[in-house]
Each structure stands twice: as structure tokens, then as C-alpha cells.
Amino acid sequence: MKLAEVELLMQKAVEATQRSFNTIRTGRASTSLLDRVMVDYYGSxxxxxxxxxxxxxxxxxxxxxxxxxxxxxxxxxxISLSDIGLTPNNDGSMIRLNVPPLTTERRKEFVKLASKYAEEGKVSVRNIRRDAVDSVRKQEKAGDLPEDEARDLQDKIQKLTDKYIAKVEDLLAEKEKDITTV
Known part of the structure; x- marks a missing residue:
């Protein structure tokens, strides 16, 4: 597994975490709240x-x-069956969703949810690291990679891991700030 591949996979894990964060309400209306809503349209x-x-x-x-x-x-x-917690108002041709201001209790729940999404993102990055390090060790064992190069690669993989976990933590801090700001 090449270092560029590892970095690309970690970048995708961070992007997936960002998309998860976008589905959490912050008290302001946002179209991204509806990104995960799937409609049963003609059976699919x-x-x-x-x-x-x-x-x-x-x-x-x-x-x-x-x-x-x-x-x-x-x-x-x-929308009613989804987990966004908003009640749709249907006037026959258009649906309106009123986004009420969040209570303190609800804000705490959303911060916990954001933390859960962040932890999933970090686990994803760590899994990518584990797979990459295993790949390097197999190459070393097979004799395709000298020991010093294998150690060097493992260090680089660890540095990438630290970098992307820090990015997830930065995204979490930003989202928590959005949620807790009234």
C-alpha cells in the first residue's frame, strides 16, 4: 500500500465525518439536515x-x-420517519419545516452525537493505519522491503494518522461551537 493511497483513504474518512456532522442540527435551518433522508419513490x-x-x-x-x-x-x-426531529407542514404542493431553537438539553444531546461521529471518524483513520502497517510488515517479512525502510514507512504512516485525527478533532471542536452558540 502506497503512502499516497493511505493519505487519500484517511482524507475520505475525514470527509465522511464532516458529512455526518452536517446532518446535526445547530438551531439554524440548513439543507444539509436532509442529506440522509431517503424517500420511498415508486418502490425504491x-x-x-x-x-x-x-x-x-x-x-x-x-x-x-x-x-x-x-x-x-x-x-x-x-421526513416524519427520519431522525431529524422536525415536523413537516404540507400545503399540497410544498413542504415547510420549521426549525425551532434548540433547548440546552437538546444541544447537549447533539454535542454527544457529534462526539460519537468524531470517534467513528477516528476509528476509521486508525483502521486505515492498521491495514497500511500490516501491509508494510508483510512486505518486510517477504523480503520486498528492507527493515529500515519499513520502519521509516511506519513512522510516516503514524504521522499521517496523527495529522488526520487532529483534523477530525478540529472539525468536532468547530461543530460543538456551532451547536452550543445560541
């Missing part, structure tokens, strides 16, 4: 953003304008 699960135009006209409202009016009820049902 379809991402909401491919079925409708999603906007935030103000800081506390999200509007969803379906491309196909017959899908309004399916979209409303999918």
Missing part, C-alpha cells in the same frame, strides 16, 4: 435532494418543492 429508496428543490428562505425555515407533486406525501412520510 431515493435521496430527497434528487426528488425536490430544497431551500432555506430564512434562518428557521426549510422549504421543499417536489419536482413531481404526486411525491409530496411520500416525502412528508420520509
Amino acid at each position: 429508496p431515493t435521496p430527497l435532494k434528487t426528488l425536490a428543490n430544497i431551500n432555506t428562505p430564512d434562518a428557521s425555515t426549510i422549504t421543499i418543492q417536489p419536482f413531481d407533486r404526486s411525491s409530496v406525501n411520500a416525502i412528508e412520510k420520509a
Whole structure:
């Protein structure tokens, strides 16, 4: 496994963590809250953003304008069943979501959720490190890599790991700040 591959995999793990953070409410309306919502559209699960135009006209409202009016009820049902905790208001052609301000209790829950997502991201980065180090050790054992080069590669892999774990922690600190700021 090449160092560039390892870095790319770690970068993808950090990006996945960022996408997870984007689904956590911060008290402001954001279209990314609906990124994980899947709608049962003609029998197949379809991402909401491919079925409708999603906007935030103000800081506390999200509007969803379906491309196909017959899908309004399916979209409303999918939002109700999702874990975003918002109640959809359907006027027949458009769905509105009012994003209420967060209570202190709810903010604490969201900080815990963000910490959980960050830990998953760190575990993912560490798993990539483990696989890369195992690959280096196998090459060393097979005689394809001298011992000093293998140690050097393992050190570089560890430095990459530290760098990307620090990035996840920075993202977590930023998200916690967003959540706790009223």
C-alpha cells in the first residue's frame, strides 16, 4: 500500500465525518439536515435532494418543492420517519419545516452525537493505519522491503494518522461551537 493511497483513504474518512456532522442540527435551518433522508419513490429508496428543490428562505425555515407533486406525501412520510426531529407542514404542493431553537438539553444531546461521529471518524483513520502497517510488515517479512525502510514507512504512516485525527478533532471542536452558540 502506497503512502499516497493511505493519505487519500484517511482524507475520505475525514470527509465522511464532516458529512455526518452536517446532518446535526445547530438551531439554524440548513439543507444539509436532509442529506440522509431517503424517500420511498415508486418502490425504491431515493435521496430527497434528487426528488425536490430544497431551500432555506430564512434562518428557521426549510422549504421543499417536489419536482413531481404526486411525491409530496411520500416525502412528508420520509421526513416524519427520519431522525431529524422536525415536523413537516404540507400545503399540497410544498413542504415547510420549521426549525425551532434548540433547548440546552437538546444541544447537549447533539454535542454527544457529534462526539460519537468524531470517534467513528477516528476509528476509521486508525483502521486505515492498521491495514497500511500490516501491509508494510508483510512486505518486510517477504523480503520486498528492507527493515529500515519499513520502519521509516511506519513512522510516516503514524504521522499521517496523527495529522488526520487532529483534523477530525478540529472539525468536532468547530461543530460543538456551532451547536452550543445560541
